[in-house]
Amino acid sequence: xxxxxxxxxxxxxxxxxxxxxxxxxxxxxxxxxxxxxxxxxxxxxxxxxxxxxxxxxxxxxxxxxxxxxxxxxxxxxxxxxxxxxxxxxxxxxxxxxxxxxxxxxxxxxxxx
Amino acid sequence: xxxxxxxxxxxxxxxxxxxxxxxxxxxxxxxxxxxxxxxxxxxxxxxxxxxxxxxxxxxxxxxxxxxxxxxxxxxxxxxxxxxxxxxxxxxxxxxxxxxxxxxxxxxxxxxxxxxxxxxxxxxxxxxxxxxxxxxxxxxxxxxxxxxxxxxxxxxxxxxxxxxxxxxxxxxxxxxxxxxxxxxxxxxxxxxxxxxxxxxxxxxxxxxxxxxxxxxxxxxxxxxxxxxxxxxxxxxxxxxxxxxxxxxxxxxxxxxxxxxxxxxxxxxxxxxxxxxxxxxxxxxxxxxxxxxxxxxxxxxxxxxxxxxxxxxxxxxxxxxxxxxxxxxxxxxxxxxxxxxxxxxxxxxxxxxxxxxxxxxxxxxxxxxxxxxxxxxxxxxxxxxxxxxxxxxxxxxx
Numbered sequence: 001x002x003x004x005x006x007x008x009x010x011x012x013x014x015x016x017x018x019x020x021x022x023x024x025x026x027x028x029x030x031x032x033x034x035x036x037x038x039x040x041x042x043x044x045x046x047x048x049x050x051x052x053x054x055x056x057x058x059x060x061x062x063x064x065x066x067x068x069x070x071x072x073x074x075x076x077x078x079x080x081x082x083x084x085x086x087x088x089x090x091x092x093x094x095x096x097x098x099x100x101x102x103x104x105x106x107x108x109x110x111x112x
Numbered sequence: 113x114x115x116x117x118x119x120x121x122x123x124x125x126x127x128x129x130x131x132x133x134x135x136x137x138x139x140x141x142x143x144x145x146x147x148x149x150x151x152x153x154x155x156x157x158x159x160x161x162x163x164x165x166x167x168x169x170x171x172x173x174x175x176x177x178x179x180x181x182x183x184x185x186x187x188x189x190x191x192x193x194x195x196x197x198x199x200x201x202x203x204x205x206x207x208x209x210x211x212x213x214x215x216x217x218x219x220x221x222x223x224x225x226x227x228x229x230x231x232x233x234x235x236x237x238x239x240x241x242x243x244x245x246x247x248x249x250x251x252x253x254x255x256x257x258x259x260x261x262x263x264x265x266x267x268x269x270x271x272x273x274x275x276x277x278x279x280x281x282x283x284x285x286x287x288x289x290x291x292x293x294x295x296x297x298x299x300x301x302x303x304x305x306x307x308x309x310x311x312x313x314x315x316x317x318x319x320x321x322x323x324x325x326x327x328x329x330x331x332x333x334x335x336x337x338x339x340x341x342x343x344x345x346x347x348x349x350x351x352x353x354x355x356x357x358x359x360x361x362x363x364x365x366x367x368x369x370x371x372x373x374x375x376x377x378x379x380x381x382x383x384x385x386x387x388x389x390x391x392x393x394x395x396x397x398x399x400x401x402x403x404x405x406x407x408x409x410x411x412x413x414x415x416x417x418x419x420x421x422x423x424x425x426x427x428x429x430x431x432x433x434x435x436x437x438x439x440x441x442x443x444x445x446x447x448x449x450x451x452x453x454x455x456x457x458x459x460x461x462x463x464x465x466x467x468x469x470x471x472x473x474x475x476x477x478x479x480x481x482x483x484x485x486x487x488x489x490x491x492x493x494x495x496x497x498x499x500x501x502x503x504x505x506x507x508x
Contacts, residue, residue, distance in 0.1 A: 001273045078273075078275070079273040079274065079275040079277075080223075080225055080272045080273050080274045080275065081274075081275050081279065081283070084225070101272075102272075103271055103272045103273060
């Protein structure tokens, strides 16, 4: 099973400009991590909406809140407990406000 | 009664089917089909020699048939794929061919990634065999709400791949806490409504838990607690009416079960158990002794209240205090509690008021308790008490 760990941060998102902490880097290097992306600080975001059939751009992230999506890690594990264990480990490193764990649709033969 | 037979087998059959089919919803549909078929055939053709094996095999075959029909649901597990190639013959007779996987199922149902109310409902439904209607009634929510809650939980288990397994050692203790809470709830469901089957089911689950985790004092504590309470099941009702502990016919108590409970409790205490279940079991043991050591009982309730901060424990402590220092002191202990929706708060108050001769107030409290009571034996008991009190309007 593949799971996406949606990594949420708090505050200004200044950390996004810094180097990856070695303890996080070591998690990202694991064989069960199948991919990851880091997002630049939420202040750099532009949100695109459609209003009255016109494209409307707003400065900032889609959800304006104290917490922001800072990145995404894909893990390939047996079941939810495997994904929760990685999330708990990352959370204990103290760089994240919270991590949302979501299963990823598997591509099936004759696909959806 | 066939319904009782079904209730006995439901959890066992369903757990095995979840193990085979890898999906709770699919397993539940298949089990339901098999039970419906049994309801039709067993009264006509007689019960099979091994009902569990019959039900599992029938349900599995039905599920496989359905999967064949619905090709999009291509094989869920390797085992199933094998069975699709080599369909099993007609019902087998050895139960031994089907492992008891209720423990796996209970850890799935009590997984902390599910909301607590969903954990409880799902365990009652899948292992207790309680209907969605009954669960909805027990938790005072509309049927549709409960039905959605169960469906949502089953879908989350499937979509998020919540494991169908006994957790590994490092997370076992925390996962156990949730399971124990749910098992005790199932026991109480069987207890309050006089449904002995469910209570026995809860005891069986707890026994399996104690075997699996012999060092876990709280699991043993819970088992001992349930055994003590269960040992009085035959004395607890007379002519369909609830009988209080003091008025129970002690010859109806299950002495063997009390002895069993005592041994389990000793084991829990030897493991240095001081948790809530061990304390409650110790109190339950004191309640089986005559004369009762109210001082010790009140002390243990005090410790339990410290540990849990529960107003319900306060109600129990008040009962013990009434024996030690009289109903007036006990009543004072209940004064500032905010338990208006709790049946035993009102019945306890009513009893204390009755003993103080404050019959009008006792009448009001019994009336309030009766309005909250669901189980028939309990309603009859409260009604009898109410009848014994002269209603306020009848005084000359």
